[in-house]
Amino acid sequence: MKRWIPLLVFAVLVGFFAKGLFLNPREVPSPFIGKPAPAFSLPLVAIGNTEANAAFSPADMKGKVWLLNVWAPWCVSCRQEHPVLMGLAQSQPVPIVGLNWKDKDREAAQLLAQHGSPYAFVPDDLSGKVGIDYGVTGTPETYVIDKDGIIRMKHIGPIGPEVWKEKFEPKLKELGT
């Protein structure tokens, strides 16, 4: 019996390391889940038929389940995510709000005009302060916000078809959309 103890300890350690190896360190648990989405009011990027100088605030979305997608024109994986969002804007009813984060080069309007916009609104967070208020660490990140303005889920990284099916669809169903 005694001779097996080192092997047992070794096996337990290997178990911990194996688990640790497959955890994603980017998936930082968000302290916002179950809490109200922080309030803000930002000017909108002009896309399609938005009026100039119009503002957006999360309170405008009360009564709707919606997605807050934090993106930026300079962000490479946002480009990768863009066609998926375009498809989602067509195929499902949940509106997507695209927070334009730290767009110093002011490219968002042109980019969305060129490639199409999956967004219902594009609030313009030039200083990045609203992003910080939402605990954004890097783009893209997507929040699911319910009818009462409570954050119910956060996804870090681009949304792909599988992520949408496995993570978003069940959550949205649960929220009654």
Add this chain to the structure above:
Amino acid sequence: MKSLLITLFLAFSAPAWAGEATPNAEDPVIEQRMINLAEDLRCLVCQNESLAGSHAELAEDLRREIREQMKAGKDDKQVVAYLTERYGDFVLYRPPFKPVTYLLWLGPLLFLGLGLSVWFLTLKRRRALKDVPLDEKKIAAAAQLLDEK
């Protein structure tokens, strides 16, 4: 070969530019306070760097935010609370002592206790061993074995 050398040089030169946040001459007292605090905070982008040492843009923004809040008269605790509200305990290099972190903080003591008890038991067992008296024959055999070689 050449590219390997270049890679190596680059790898070892990294610490040269990964210096501290550039001091802001505007208010050295606040700057020092900010750096002291930021050294114990994790950069959310390059997770193994501190907020003080990171060159990530988000780290720069957060340092600016800390600076502004300190200028507005907030103490270190309030600034840390501002960050943990947004980024969770993950941003702290020294996580708080609370039920989920009990094992983290007390684990080393637990292992020390385990080691001490193994040590103690071993000593006790060794003391319990009795001397086995040797007869002449065995002593002679031992002497012969020692003399060999």
